[in-house]
Amino acid sequence: MLDVYSTINSVSQNFSLSSAPPPTLPLPPPSSPPTVSRYELQKRRDWNTFGQYLRNHKPPLILSRCSGANILEFLKYLDQFGKTKVHSCNCPFFGDPHPPAPCNCPLKQAWGSLDALIGRLRAAFEENGGRTETNPFGARAVRLYLKEVRDTQAKARGIAYEKKKRRNIKQRISSTNICD
Numbered sequence: 396m397l398d399v400y401s402t403i404n405s406v407s408q409n410f411s412l413s414s415a416p417p418p419t420l421p422l423p424p425p426s427s428p429p430t431v432s433r434y435e436l437q438k439r440r441d442w443n444t445f446g447q448y449l450r451n452h453k454p455p456l457i458l459s460r461c462s463g464a465n466i467l468e469f470l471k472y473l474d475q476f477g478k479t480k481v482h483s484c485n486c487p488f489f490g491d492p493h494p495p496a497p498c499n500c501p502l503k504q505a506w507g508s509l510d511a512l513i514g515r516l517r518a519a520f521e522e523n524g525g526r527t528e529t530n531p532f533g534a535r536a537v538r539l540y541l542k543e544v545r546d547t548q549a550k551a552r553g554i555a556y557e558k559k560k561r562r563n564i565k566q567r568i569s570s571t572n573i574c575d
């Protein structure tokens with residue numbers, strides 16, 4: 396019994412190996428240059444990731460029916476793969492860019508990564524036949540969400556994303572206090 400099983404197993408393994416079709420690559424569009432930039436590669440990867448997300452979504456989502464709300468959902472979904480510590484307002488290291496010890500605050504996607512990602516997906520959407528007017532990556536809700544993420548992370552991490560001199564210290568202190 397065991398022998399038969401292992402024979403079948405190895406036969407089927409051999410079979411699947413030998414019968415595997417050669418990998419076929421999609422033909423690049425004729426206009427694409429011979430050397431592809433890192434940006435282009437990243438954009439294609441992002442576009443594939445997003446396509447996968449749509450297919451795995453329950454219920455499945457159709458690209459042409461995607462709204463800004465779906466994009467927000469996608470961005471929040473990505474947070475679980477994030478590597479950026481974003482302190483909660485209850486954390487003693489809230490607002491500290493160099494915390495002296497570890498804490499239990501969640502890891503999220505850094506604002507800069509999300510912002511760049513949305514830029515690439517927005518371009519990819521239109522390169523894949525989407526219209527500017529219906530581009531969900533350019534939706535107002537997405538812009539507002541990114542701004543909110545930027546502001547929240549700037550406060551939580553004590554990192555200013557836009558280097559502006561702030562002379563008004565009172566304003567800085569009050570803006571750090573977002574707990575309520």
Ligand SMILES: [Zn+2]
Nearest residue numbers: 482486498500
């Ligand atoms: Zn923390």
